[in-house]
Amino acid sequence: xxxxxxxxIGEGMTEGEIIHYLIKEGDNVTADQPLVEVQTDKMVAELxxxxxxxxxxxxxxxxxxxxxxTTLLYIEAEGNNKIKKxxxxxxxxNAPMITVTNQKEVQKSPVRxxxxxxxxxxxxxxARDNNINIEDVQASDPSGRVTEDDVYRFIKVRQxxxxxxxxxxxxxxxxxxxxKPTQTTHPDEIPFRGIRKQIAKNMTKSLFTIPHVTHFDxxxxxxxxxxxxxxxxxxxxxxxxxxxxxxLVIALKDFPVFNAELDEENEKILLKKDYHIGxxxxxxxxxxxxxxxEADKKTIQTIHKEIKHLxxxxxxxDLKPADIQKSTFTVSNVGPxxxxxxxxxxxxxxxxxxxxxxxxxxPVVNENDxxxxxxxxxxxxxxDHRVADGATAVMFTNRFSKLIEQPYKLMLEMM
Amino acid sequence: MVVGEISxxxxxxxxxxxxxxxxxxxxxxxxxxQVTLIEQGNLGGVCLNKGCIPSKIWTYAAKKRSxxxxxxxxxxxSSGEGFHVGKLLDYQxxxxxxxxxxxxxxxxxxxxEVIKGKATFTRSDRIGVENGHQFDTYTFKQAxxxxxxxxxxxxxxxxxxxxxxxxxEIFKLAKIPDHLIVYGNDYIAFEIASTYREFGSxxxxxxxxxxxxxxxxxxxxxxxxxxxxxxxQIIKNAQLNSVKEMNDSIITITYEKDDxxxxxxxxxxxxxxxxxxxxxxxxxxxxxxxxxxxxxxxxVNKNLQTTIPSIYAIGDVxxxxxxxxxxxKQGKVTAELIAGGKPEVDLTFLPAVAHTxxxxxxxxxxxxxxxxxxxxxxxxxxxxxxxxxxMISGKKDGFIKVISDKSNDIILGIHMIGEGxxxxxxxxxxxxxxxxxxxxxxxxxxxxxxMNEGLLEAVEGxxxxxxxxxxxxxxxxxxxxxx
Ligand SMILES: Cc1cc2nc3c(=O)[nH]c(=O)nc-3n(C[C@H](O)[C@H](O)[C@H](O)COP(=O)(O)OP(=O)(O)OC[C@H]3O[C@@H](n4cnc5c(N)ncnc54)[C@H](O)[C@@H]3O)c2cc1C
Numbered sequence: 001x002x003x004x005x006x007x008x009i010g011e012g013m014t015e016g017e018i019i020h021y022l023i024k025e026g027d028n029v030t031a032d033q034p035l036v037e038v039q040t041d042k043m044v045a046e047l048x049x050x051x052x053x054x055x056x057x058x059x060x061x062x063x064x065x066x067x068x069x070t071t072l073l074y075i076e077a078e079g080n081n082k083i084k085k086x087x088x089x090x091x092x093x094n095a096p097m098i099t100v101t102n103q104k105e106v107q108k109s110p111v112r113x114x115x116x117x118x119x120x121x122x123x124x125x126x127a128r129d130n131n132i133n134i135e136d137v138q139a140s141d142p143s144g145r146v147t148e149d150d151v152y153r154f155i156k157v158r159q160x161x162x163x164x165x166x167x168x169x170x171x172x173x174x175x176x177x178x179x180k181p182t183q184t185t186h187p188d189e190i191p192f193r194g195i196r197k198q199i200a201k202n203m204t205k206s207l208f209t210i211p212h213v214t215h216f217d218x219x220x221x222x223x224x225x226x227x228x229x230x231x232x233x234x235x236x237x238x239x240x241x242x243x244x245x246x247x248l249v250i251a252l253k254d255f256p257v258f259n260a261e262l263d264e265e266n267e268k269i270l271l272k273k274d275y276h277i278g279x280x281x282x283x284x285x286x287x288x289x290x291x292x293x294e295a296d297k298k299t300i301q302t303i304h305k306e307i308k309h310l311x312x313x314x315x316x317x318d319l320k321p322a323d324i325q326k327s328t329f330t331v332s333n334v335g336p337x338x339x340x341x342x343x344x345x346x347x348x349x350x351x352x353x354x355x356x357x358x359x360x361x362x363p364v365v366n367e368n369d370x371x372x373x374x375x376x377x378x379x380x381x382x383x384d385h386r387v388a389d390g391a392t393a394v395m396f397t398n399r400f401s402k403l404i405e406q407p408y409k410l411m412l413e414m415m
Numbered sequence: 416m417v418v419g420e421i422s423x424x425x426x427x428x429x430x431x432x433x434x435x436x437x438x439x440x441x442x443x444x445x446x447x448x449q450v451t452l453i454e455q456g457n458l459g460g461v462c463l464n465k466g467c468i469p470s471k472i473w474t475y476a477a478k479k480r481s482x483x484x485x486x487x488x489x490x491x492x493s494s495g496e497g498f499h500v501g502k503l504l505d506y507q508x509x510x511x512x513x514x515x516x517x518x519x520x521x522x523x524x525x526x527x528e529v530i531k532g533k534a535t536f537t538r539s540d541r542i543g544v545e546n547g548h549q550f551d552t553y554t555f556k557q558a559x560x561x562x563x564x565x566x567x568x569x570x571x572x573x574x575x576x577x578x579x580x581x582x583x584e585i586f587k588l589a590k591i592p593d594h595l596i597v598y599g600n601d602y603i604a605f606e607i608a609s610t611y612r613e614f615g616s617x618x619x620x621x622x623x624x625x626x627x628x629x630x631x632x633x634x635x636x637x638x639x640x641x642x643x644x645x646x647x648q649i650i651k652n653a654q655l656n657s658v659k660e661m662n663d664s665i666i667t668i669t670y671e672k673d674d675x676x677x678x679x680x681x682x683x684x685x686x687x688x689x690x691x692x693x694x695x696x697x698x699x700x701x702x703x704x705x706x707x708x709x710x711x712x713x714x715v716n717k718n719l720q721t722t723i724p725s726i727y728a729i730g731d732v733x734x735x736x737x738x739x740x741x742x743x744k745q746g747k748v749t750a751e752l753i754a755g756g757k758p759e760v761d762l763t764f765l766p767a768v769a770h771t772x773x774x775x776x777x778x779x780x781x782x783x784x785x786x787x788x789x790x791x792x793x794x795x796x797x798x799x800x801x802x803x804x805x806m807i808s809g810k811k812d813g814f815i816k817v818i819s820d821k822s823n824d825i826i827l828g829i830h831m832i833g834e835g836x837x838x839x840x841x842x843x844x845x846x847x848x849x850x851x852x853x854x855x856x857x858x859x860x861x862x863x864x865x866m867n868e869g870l871l872e873a874v875e876g877x878x879x880x881x882x883x884x885x886x887x888x889x890x891x892x893x894x895x896x897x898x
Contacts, residue, residue, distance in 0.1 A: 025709075057708040059734075064716060074708075113780045114788050116763060118825065118850040128757045143823030145850050 002051050002075040006038065006068055014135040016040045017065045018072070027055045029075065036072060044321055053077040067135070069115060119146040126151045132158075136205070157208045206348035211385040214344070215393040219401045221359050221375040227407045241279070241333050242304035243410065244356060247403040249275045249296045250413045252329060255396040257388045258352040258381075259329050269351075269387050278327030278347060279307055281314040288314045289347060291327040335359060335377065344382045352383040421552075425451045427753060428542055428555040430534045430698070433460020434467075435730030435742030436561035437518055437527075443750035444525040451553065453544055455533040458518045460563050461731070462739040464511055469586040472507045474606050474770035477613035481772050485809035498614060500589055507586065535699045539723050557725050557753050560713060561746065562698065564731035566689035569655065576660045580686045582607075592616050592684035596668060598655055600625040602769035603688040605638070609771040611686075612647050619680060621653040621670055623687075630767065631781035631830040633796060633816050638832060641773065641812060650678075658685060693732045700726075708734060717759070719749050727753070736765060764847045766840040773813045776840035779828030779847045782818055791821040795876030799833045801883040802872075803864035810834030815873040824852040826874070835866040842870060853877055 006016055016038040023035055034046040035055075056074040060066050117124065117134055123146060127134040130151070137154045139146045224243055231238055252259040256271040263270055275296040278289040290310035292303055313319050330347040332355040344355040359377040366372050379400075381393055403410045427443055429436045432454030440452045457464050486493055522529050532546030536558075543552045566581045568574060580588070582603060594617040597608045604620065605628070612618040620642065622628070628635040642649055652673040659667045668680050693711045701707070706714040706722040713728040715721055721728050727749045730742030744760050751758045769775040785792045796816040799805035813833025819826050829843040846856060856874040861867045872881040879886060 057714075059708075059714060061716065061722070066717075113763060113784060113827075114790075116850075120849050125758075128759060131757075143825060143852070145825075 001056065002053060002077045003071050004035065004047070004050060004073050004075060005071050006047070006066055015065050015067050015133065016045075018060050018062050019044060020062060021058060021073075022046070023055050025055050025058055029053065029055060047072070049075065051075065051077050117146075118144045119151075123148050123151055130155050138208075154208065158204050203345050206346050210346050210348065210351075212346060212382050213385045213390065213393070214380050214382045215390060215397065216378060216380050217394075217397045217401065219377045219379060220364070220405045221377050224404050224407050225375055236301075238300055238304045239307065241307055241331070241356075242300045243404065243407065244333075245277050245279075245292060245295055245303050245307070245331065246300050246414075247400050247410055248277065248329070248331065248354065250403060250410070251396055251400040253296070254399055255388075255392060257392065258383060258396060260351045260387060261328075261349045262351060262384060262387055272328040274326070274328055276326050276328045278324075278330035278350075279310060280330055280332040280347075280353075281311055283314050283317070285317060288319060288324065289327060289330060290314050290319055290323045291325065293326065329353070331356070344380060346382050346384060351387045352381060355380045355382075422541060422554045423551065425449065425528075425553045425555045427451065427557050427559070428453065428534075428553055429559045429561060430542070431460065431561035431563055431694075431730070431732075432458040432518075432522075432529070433561060433563045433730060433742060434462045434739040435563070435746040436460065436559070437522065437746075438743045439559050439561060439729065439746035439750045440527045441521060441525050442747045443753060444527050446750060446754035446756075448750070448754060449528075450526075451528045451530060451555075452522065453530045453532060453534045453542075455531070457515060458522065458529070459511070459515050461565075462742070463514055463518070465583050465586070467739050468511055468514060469507055470582065470603065470606060471770060472503070472510060473586060473610050476503055477610040478770075478772055480613050482809070488809065498591075500591060504587070504589070533697055535697055536703055537699070539703050540725065555725075557727070559746075559749055560698065560700070560721070560726065560728040560732055561730050561742070562694035562732050563742075564691040564693050564737060566691050568689050569687065571655060572658050572685070572687065573660070576666070578660065578664070578666055578684045579658065580684060581689045585686055592682075594619070594682040594684070596621065596666070596680060596682040596685045598653075598668075598685060598687040599623050600629065601688055602767070602771075602775075604686075605769050605771050607686050608642070608647055609645075612645050613772060617646075617682075619648045619650065619682060621655065621680075622649065622651045624652065624654055626652050626673075630775060630777050631816060631828070632783055633814070634775055634777060634830050634832050637813060638771065638775065641771075641832075645772075653678075691731065691737055695732065718752055719745055719760070736762065738765070740765060764844050766844050768837050768840055770837065773810065773833050774836040775832045776836035776843065777828075777830040778840060778843040779826070780818055781828055781830065782816075785818055785827060790827070792827065793819045793821050793877040795873050795881070797869050797873035797876055797881060797884060799866070799869055802866065802869050804866055804868070805834065807864065808834060815839075815869045817870075817873045817877060819853055819874075819877050824854065826851050826853065826856065829870070829873075831869075833866070833869070839866065839870065842867075 019037040019039050021036050023029055023033075029035065029049045030052045031050065032048045035049050036047050038045050038047060053075040056076045058073045060070060060072050066072070118139070119127075119134055124134055126148060127137065132151065132154060134146060134151070137146050137150050140150050141147065221240070224240065228238060228240065228243075252275060257269060259272050259275060261270045261272065262268075274294060276291050276293045277295045278291045281288050281290060290313065292298070292306050292310070295303060298306070310319070310323060313323065327347065327350065329350055330353045332344050332353060335356050335358045344353050346353045357378040357380070359375050361373050362376040363371050364374040364376065379397065381397055383393055403413065426449040429440050429443075429450065429452045432440075432452050436452060436454070437458060440450045443450045459468075460466075462468065480498070483493055519529070530544055530546075530551075532544040532549070532551075535543050535545070537543045537552060540556075541552055541554050542558065543550055566583065568579065568581065572579060577584075578592075585607065591614045592611065595607075595611045596619045597604050597611075598621045600623045604623075608618050608620045628638050630638070639649060650670070650672075653670045654672075656669045656671055656677065661667055664683055666682050666685050668682070668685065669677055670680065671677050693707075693713065695707065695711050695713065700713070700721075703723060703726075705726060708714055712734040713721055713732055715728050715733050719727045719729055719733070729745035729749055731737045733745075735741055741760075741762060748758045748760050764778050767775075767777045780790075782792070782794060794816065796814050798814045800811045805811050810833065813831065813836070815833070816830045817826065818828040826846055829846065831839060831843070849855070853874055856871065857880075861871045872883055875881040876884050
């Protein structure tokens with residue numbers, strides 16, 4: 001009998017949600033045939049069959065979230081039933097490992113002898129009582145033992161940002177509200193799992209590890225809007241976000257700390273050579289972040305098409321794992337939703353995130369001291385205070401604003 | 416069913432009064448839930464009436480018997496010759512009855528309503544209880560299925576003979592078998608082999624389809640040695656092919672070894688733990704769509720809920736190790752879950768024990784498992800031959816083996832064969848659950864002289880600090896003193 005367990009698919013995943021079984025009990029399967037779709041932290045992965053045989057029993061129901069190490073199903077193997085260990089490749093190149101053990105475990109079930117939870121039963125209880133997966137809690141003890149203090153600290157950090165975001169956010173952008181079920185306005189219950197749970201988890205992780213600072217600024221969009229209208233007259237339709245992304249990439253090249261990742265352990269800031277821009281998108285399933293890869297190498301028009309394509313896919317829940325991976329910087333375009341300001345949360349482990357809010361007509365004093373009406377957009381840049389300070393952030397958004405306010409400069413940069 | 420039947424309303428209905436069911440009932444009552452417990456037979460289930468308790472009466476008696484020689488050494492005279500099976504059976508009846516009455520009393524003191532009869536689900540929120548001519552129905556808010564399991568002979572073993580024994584029969588035998596063949600690979604088989612040998616049976620142990628005993632290799636080696644010393648013949652990796660009963664009270668069996676050779680063996684009796692199957696036949700759960708696996712065991716999620724969330728299942732009737740330890744834990748946890756708590760069952764450090772002579776207790780990672788996962792480990796094995804109390808009690812056989820993680824000193828596994836292993840297993844489990852490091856074991860004070868000191872010395876031995884263990888190499892001691 002082969003026992004198929006959920007194994008670490010890499011990136012330190014600890015649990016996964018069973019989305020869909022591609023087989024049913026009694027089916028015959030061959031080695032490497034995909035068995036089940038599992039939603040992990042960032043993607044949906046398929047776990048392939050470790051061998052040939054017949055599906056004997058499915059133990060975990062669809063919709064359940066299970067820990068790494070949990071047995072998902074049993075396969076009655078053809079041939080021998082010796083203890084085997086197999087490694088299989090996931091579709092998108094990660095390597096989910098499925099441990100296969102002989103089911104004949106006489107009295108002992110080596111459930112989690114490896115990767116066991118290092119915490120006293122009492123500490124584990126505190127975590128459970130507070131709906132915390134103890135494996136999310138970082139141990140202060142270098143040997144990995146999680147203490148009561150660690151759990152309490154985790155609870156505290158998790159609660160604080162929720163309160164502050166609740167005041168500063170408009171209702172549409174408050175994705176983090178998922179984290180505080182007690183304050184939802186709807187009396188109906190929403191299952192807190194799958195993508196929703198991932199979002200909350202990432203947010204918590206982000207807030208827990210990254211000291212956030214947010215810098216607000218205003219950008220005059222009038223000229224860009226004019227340019228867009230001119231292009232439209234020529235039957236060339238390019239959306240505003242495409243310009244914004246291009247300008248961002250150019251600004252990021254000058255301020256690479258914002259296109260980076262902090263490797264705290266080795267005390268290094270890793271400046272990314274790639275410019276993969278995540279586009280936070282509101283979907284029915286929650287916030288998704290499809291990625292425009294290599295935005296530095298693409299034309300504004302290509303970027304425009306790609307954003308459109310990815311947004312549609314996100315709305316239809318059609319995103320593939322590759323579509324949502326590897327972002328180096330994230331854009332949250334909340335303007336169309338009517339937001340005028342918020343403190344966005346960084347998409348861990350990135351170092352910064354920019355949110356574009358609603359553009360409004362506003363009276364502005366120009367260089368001739370005339371009061372003119374301009375199209376003004378607010379932006380907020382949240383960044384990791386460990387990698388940059390306020391001054392750098394101001395320089396970065398200034399650089400970006402210039403490119404948008406004088407779009408011809410954008411053209412120059414691209415030649 | 417009577418037309419216009421009246422269904423009585425209940426909050427929590429528990430089916431089966433074994434260790435799982437009655438533990439759930441009492442814990443639920445403690446938490447203020449109104450509980451109804453339905454049992455068709457005796458409270459205490461398999462565990463109290465046919466399993467844990469009777470089997471331990473026999474292993475205990477065998478252990479006492481094995482001490483006779485040492486008793487003489489101590490000046491306590493005992494011929495040791497007479498053994499009256501009948502008396503032991505009486506004792507067994509007395510002890511199980513006392514314990515059963517204890518459970519009955521606890522149920523009534525806790526205001527658990529106990530209903531006698533066989534329960535069948537008639538709807539997903541209703542149950543019928545049949546007791547002779549009476550049939551009553553109860554509507555419930557929640558139900559727990561704790562109906563346990565029963566043993567069945569392997570397909571190739573004929574049923575007719577009364578000299579082919581399952582555990583239900585062997586503890587009722589009025590005469591000790593001459594030559595007992597034991598076929599199996601679990602603790603029940605090992606306990607039976609060890610016990611009957613002590614009472615004078617010739618014993619042949621056929622290790623069903625296994626290359627070795629299921630413990631850490633050091634334990635396996637020592638158990639093999641101990642069994643051989645007692646003249647228990649062990650045949651490893653055997654697969655029983657046929658059983659034939661001869662007229663002259665002889666049983667002939669053929670078995671196949673892993674090298675495909677077939678062998679013949681004669682004995683007077685055959686014991687096997689058999690194949691345990693869940694008690695689900697009369698429950699009517701398949702009609703409700705409660706999911707079961709191919710062997711019939713009920714499928715439950717982490718919260719022990721079946722596919723009908725208001726119906727829970729615990730103990731032997733769900734998959735997993737078939738031990739009262741599991742049933743009791745799941746019973747209590749289910750009651751707490753129903754009461755709104757957030758407990759969990761984690762069987763990672765379930766002690767594997769066997770009341771053999773000497774007994775075995777094993778918790779956590781074995782050396783083989785650690786090596787298989789490429790862990791950097793320290794290993795130490797303290798022999799009881801170097802322990803004062805073991806000398807006093809004449810129980811010098813065995814050892815404690817400890818495995819720790821070199822990178823962070825955390826204890827990974829503790830394995831013991833030797834006197835007191837079962838009682839000491841609580842310490843092993845506690846240390847592992849607390850994620851203890853070597854220092855956490857070394858720091859406390861240990862009663863002297865006692866077997867406990869074996870644990871201390873085994874852990875000290877991880878870093879060459881055991882007082883009563885001879886260092887492996889002569890120069891080790893010197894280098895240790897000067898560094
Ligand atoms: C020989 C032997 C030795 C063992 N030794 C040990 C040991 O040392 N340690 C250990 O931990 N475990 C031991 N076990 C295992 C242990 O006995 C079981 O794991 C345990 O009894 C399971 O408990 P349970 O509550 O799930 O079910 P059970 O104890 O099987 O109880 C189920 C109860 O449900 C009742 N029932 C079933 N169907 C219905 C129905 N439809 N309506 C009403 N009532 C019903 C039955 O009559 C029974 O009383 C041993 C088992 C055997 C056979």
